[in-house]
Every structure is written in structure tokens, then in C-alpha cells.
Amino acid sequence: MITMHELAREDVELVDEALGGNPLSFQLLIERYQDRLFALARHYTKSAVEVEDIVQDTFLKTFRRLETFQRQSSFSTWLYRIAVNTALDFLKRKGRSPVTAVEDPELSAAPVRAQAGSGVAVSAPDAAMRREEIARITREVLDELPEIFRTVLVLREFEGLSYLEMAEILGISIGTVESRLFRARARFKEAMIRLHPEFAAPD
Structure with a gap:
């Protein structure tokens, strides 16, 4: 190999x-x-x-x-x-927006659980609607972020790239990647809570 x-x-x-x-x-x-x-x-x-x-x-x-x-x-x-x-x-x-949802035909065809550990199956149409809603919310929140934060989130969370790969692709140091990603995740969380407070963790 x-x-x-x-x-x-x-x-x-x-x-x-x-x-x-x-x-x-x-x-x-x-x-x-x-x-x-x-x-x-x-x-x-x-x-x-x-x-x-x-x-x-x-x-x-x-x-x-x-x-x-x-x-x-x-x-x-x-x-x-x-x-x-x-x-x-x-x-x-x-x-x-430079981030859009990608449909997965296999996921669309399969039933999913309503909650982890529950025995209630959700139909494929309901599951598809739920994924579309999550994708819409994710895009909405990502749109709130400055480009530099949005891009590192896409590369890391969507593409699964390493810090070294991201540093080389973006032309920045690994330390800058780590710092930018930390700030991006914080900004994403803040925007999510502001736009959709129902996702905030309980006190």
C-alpha cells in the first residue's frame, strides 16, 4: 500500500x-x-x-x-x-453563505430515534425535516460569524482537517489556528444562544 x-x-x-x-x-x-x-x-x-x-x-x-x-x-x-x-x-x-447542508441519501432513507435511548422511531420524512431545520439553524448562526471564524469552523468541523493542514491551507501558524478556532466556537455558541435561546444549557 x-x-x-x-x-x-x-x-x-x-x-x-x-x-x-x-x-x-x-x-x-x-x-x-x-x-x-x-x-x-x-x-x-x-x-x-x-x-x-x-x-x-x-x-x-x-x-x-x-x-x-x-x-x-x-x-x-x-x-x-x-x-x-x-x-x-x-x-x-x-x-x-459559504456553508450549506449536504443531503445524505442513506440517512434520508433510514428511520432515526426521537431521543437517544428511546424506543420511539421517527419516520424518514420527519427525520429529513429535522435535519433540514438543524441545517437551516446552523447556516443562520454561521452567517452571523466573521469570515475568518466561519472558515475555520468549516475546515475543522465539516472537513475534519488537522490543525497543521488548516495552517498550511490558510497560510497561518498552528497557534493562530487554535486561537481562531477557540474564538470561532465561542462566537458560534454566543450567536446560537442569542438567536435560539432554546439551545442554551440549563443553569
């Missing part, structure tokens, strides 16, 4: 070959990372057309900027940074 180090080394070799005029090498990079980018883009929009646009724009920007890849970070991190910025810029141009 190929290791992350070997994969990163192969990526650099493919970049060098692409810069040397081999179009198949860049195509291999596209095939290697397109699924990951599609998954990322789906966190920002439900529209299949917009997801396609974001991914295509990301690869186009990557190809045009290939000579600027400095190898200080892995190619995948560099590509991910371009993808995140492309998705955010795309939705800013649309005048929409």
Missing part, C-alpha cells in the same frame, strides 16, 4: 512532468484528486452544476499556477487551498 510520503513524492514527479509538457501527467493528478475535490465542493453547495463548476475552476487555476508550486507543502495541501478559496469566492459572487 502506498504511503502518504510516497504519494506526495509521486505528486511532485507528476507536477514536474506536467511542467515539462506532458499533459497526461496533469490528467493523472486530476484523476487522483477529483473525488476529494467533489466531496469538498458538496459541502458548499447542493447544486451539482455548481459543484462541477467549482471543481473545474479549481483544476483550471491549478494548471495555470503550476509553476508557482513551491513544494514547501504537499501538492495535495496546495491544491486543497486553491479549492477552498475557489469555493468561497464562487459563493461570495453568488451572494450566498
Whole structure:
């Protein structure tokens, strides 16, 4: 099984070959990372057309900027940074929040419990309505946050990235990531309680 180090080394070799005029090498990079980018883009929009646009724009920007890849970070991190910025810029141009809910067909089809440990099943339509309401509230609260806080929450809580990956993608130190994420979570909690006091923990 190929290791992350070997994969990163192969990526650099493919970049060098692409810069040397081999179009198949860049195509291999596209095939290697397109699924990951599609998954990322789906966190920002439900529209299949917009997801396609974001991914295509990301690869186009990557190809045009290939000579600027400095190898200080892995190619995948560099590509991910371009993808995140492309998705955010795309939705800013649309005048929409950079966080939208993503439907999970398997969850939509399965019944869920009304409460943990209860024996009362909730129908799939009720579960879907509940998820939509939670997604709406989450978007509403995230919209209250400044962009820098909103972005770190998306990368950490939605994308599950490590602090190191976030630091490289955002071009900041790990300490700044930790501080910004701490403040973002606090601001999110404050906004949630202000907008939806029913979610406040009892005294």
C-alpha cells in the first residue's frame, strides 16, 4: 500500500512532468484528486452544476499556477487551498453563505430515534425535516460569524482537517489556528444562544 510520503513524492514527479509538457501527467493528478475535490465542493453547495463548476475552476487555476508550486507543502495541501478559496469566492459572487447542508441519501432513507435511548422511531420524512431545520439553524448562526471564524469552523468541523493542514491551507501558524478556532466556537455558541435561546444549557 502506498504511503502518504510516497504519494506526495509521486505528486511532485507528476507536477514536474506536467511542467515539462506532458499533459497526461496533469490528467493523472486530476484523476487522483477529483473525488476529494467533489466531496469538498458538496459541502458548499447542493447544486451539482455548481459543484462541477467549482471543481473545474479549481483544476483550471491549478494548471495555470503550476509553476508557482513551491513544494514547501504537499501538492495535495496546495491544491486543497486553491479549492477552498475557489469555493468561497464562487459563493461570495453568488451572494450566498459559504456553508450549506449536504443531503445524505442513506440517512434520508433510514428511520432515526426521537431521543437517544428511546424506543420511539421517527419516520424518514420527519427525520429529513429535522435535519433540514438543524441545517437551516446552523447556516443562520454561521452567517452571523466573521469570515475568518466561519472558515475555520468549516475546515475543522465539516472537513475534519488537522490543525497543521488548516495552517498550511490558510497560510497561518498552528497557534493562530487554535486561537481562531477557540474564538470561532465561542462566537458560534454566543450567536446560537442569542438567536435560539432554546439551545442554551440549563443553569
